[in-house]
Amino acid sequence: MGLLSSAFLGLFAVLVAVLAPTVIHLIRVGGPFLTPNPTVLGAGQGPIVIEDTIHCEDVHHYRPADLLFTACEDLKATRFDWFPGLGHLDTKAAGRGSIHVVDPKVCDLFYNATRGAYYTVWSGGILTSSILYSQTFKSTRLTFENFESGFVTHGIDVIEDPERADAVYIFAINHLPNPEYSPSAPTSAPKARSQIELFHHILRSTTVQHVRSIRHELIQTPNDITADSPSSFYVTNDHYYRAGLLRLIEDLWPFAKWSNIIHVQLHELQAEHATSALTASVAHAGLWNNNGLGHARHPAELIISSAMGGELYLATRDENNTLSVHTTIPFDTTTDNPSYYVDPFASDVHDASGLVVAGISQAVYMPQTMHDPDAVDALQVWYAKPTRGGTGWETRLLFEDDGTRIRTGSAAVLVPVEPERVEGVKKAWLFVTGFLSENMIAVQVEL
Numbered sequence: 001m002g003l004l005s006s007a008f009l010g011l012f013a014v015l016v017a018v019l020a021p022t023v024i025h026l027i028r029v030g031g032p033f034l035t036p037n038p039t040v041l042g043a044g045q046g047p048i049v050i051e052d053t054i055h056c057e058d059v060h061h062y063r064p065a066d067l068l069f070t071a072c073e074d075l076k077a078t079r080f081d082w083f084p085g086l087g088h089l090d091t092k093a094a095g096r097g098s099i100h101v102v103d104p105k106v107c108d109l110f111y112n113a114t115r116g117a118y119y120t121v122w123s124g125g126i127l128t129s130s131i132l133y134s135q136t137f138k139s140t141r142l143t144f145e146n147f148e149s150g151f152v153t154h155g156i157d158v159i160e161d162p163e164r165a166d167a168v169y170i171f172a173i174n175h176l177p178n179p180e181y182s183p184s185a186p187t188s189a190p191k192a193r194s195q196i197e198l199f200h201h202i203l204r205s206t207t208v209q210h211v212r213s214i215r216h217e218l219i220q221t222p223n224d225i226t227a228d229s230p231s232s233f234y235v236t237n238d239h240y241y242r243a244g245l246l247r248l249i250e251d252l253w254p255f256a257k258w259s260n261i262i263h264v265q266l267h268e269l270q271a272e273h274a275t276s277a278l279t280a281s282v283a284h285a286g287l288w289n290n291n292g293l294g295h296a297r298h299p300a301e302l303i304i305s306s307a308m309g310g311e312l313y314l315a316t317r318d319e320n321n322t323l324s325v326h327t328t329i330p331f332d333t334t335t336d337n338p339s340y341y342v343d344p345f346a347s348d349v350h351d352a353s354g355l356v357v358a359g360i361s362q363a364v365y366m367p368q369t370m371h372d373p374d375a376v377d378a379l380q381v382w383y384a385k386p387t388r389g390g391t392g393w394e395t396r397l398l399f400e401d402d403g404t405r406i407r408t409g410s411a412a413v414l415v416p417v418e419p420e421r422v423e424g425v426k427k428a429w430l431f432v433t434g435f436l437s438e439n440m441i442a443v444q445v446e447l
């Protein structure tokens with residue numbers, strides 16, 4: 001063997017050694033060898049199917065009011081032809097979805113004999129009758145006020161209105177077709193012109209008011225949003241390319257770290273034009289396929305997911321609004337929109353607070369199934385907590401399905417169950433939603 005070929009072999013060996021962990025992790029995330037193992041649920045653990053939640057990609061638990069918010073496509077067919085998030089770009093198919101509120105409470109009435117009155121209990125425990133199901137876990141579509149536009153939904157965020165505690169601001173991605181695109185000159189303009197809608201909602205009302213639209217050239221392929229005030233938010237661009245071979249390379253090649261996160265500052269909440277009274281800047285670049293964004297343990301910390309990378313990152317917000325990643329937590333599936341569960345019943349002995357993230361477990365089949373309204377896609381929902389001592393993170397599978405009870409998984413939130421109602425064991429309702437699922441579901445899990 002010549003000097004050159006042994007040098008080449010050596011280099012090859014080094015390459016294999018360096019790349020092997022990446023390749024092994026990628027194979028796990030892609031799931032070609034995975035056999036889905038659907039979680040077996042006991043009596044009273046669900047699944048409870050939330051009616052009228054078609055293709056709701058994201059869900060948030062707004063704790064002050066104990067309500068879930070989600071944005072849904074509302075029709076089964078449209079997303080398979082128009083959904084820029086999946087590279088589906090038939091502009092004629094763009095639909096009009098809506099914002100929904102889901103009540104996660106089981107409203108039992110308890111009679112207090114001493115006081116001679118009935119009291120409601122704010123959160124669910126052991127379900128004793130099927131009537132409870134029909135009274136709660138219901139989705140209500142909010143009626144738009146002053147918003148006539150098309151609405152193709154993706155990630156959202158919900159934050160309190162700092163000026164009135166009984167209201168929220170809702171940020172929502174809207175993947176609109178580009179009015180400047182012309183089929184006769186297909187290369188002149190991109191097909192999608194995605195923007196962000198800002199809405200205002202009075203809690204417990206059935207309407208939502210449009211505040212303004214937000215569009216900026218730095219926001220190209222928006223996926224998810226995290227807001228820290230009505231005028232300041234972060235948004236991920238999940239890809240650099242909207243279509244074609246280069247987008248495929250972005251999906252498959254871990255070193256194609258071309259996605260970024262944009263920070264947007266609104267100078268006026270009400271603005272006549274989507275592009276006026278705002279500034280935008282790159283808050284982070286260089287992650288592979290950054291996708292979901294969520295609030296973490298304190299206001300200056302965010303969770304970012306790398307969808308194809310199967311990783312969550314914890315990042316700190318700097319004074320100048322850039323994000324510095326300080327922790328990486330790997331998972332065995334793709335990772336979509338992350339949430340952070342705050343255990344309201346935390347004690348010194350047991351604090352169940354942690355990260356929750358859903359992902360598809362057989363991403364390898366997605367290129368075919370994403371065109372088929374009747375296909376199934378397996379998913380897993382993960383939970384991560386700091387290890388004792390606090391140096392690392394331990395991850396645990398919370399729920400798994402083969403795609404028949406829920407299809408795809410893109411967001412999951414935990415809603416606590418009062419401990420005394422489940423004999424001191426820490427339990428929660430896990431609400432899971434999927435970007436291609438015809439329904440959101442709720443299952444009860446132990447933490």
Ligand SMILES: *[C@@H]1O[C@H](CO)[C@@H](O)[C@H](O)[C@H]1NC(C)=O
Nearest residue numbers: 317318319320321322323324
């Ligand atoms: C923003 O702040 C961080 C941390 O202090 C610093 O590393 C970074 O260079 C700053 N970026 C800009 C664009 O000023």
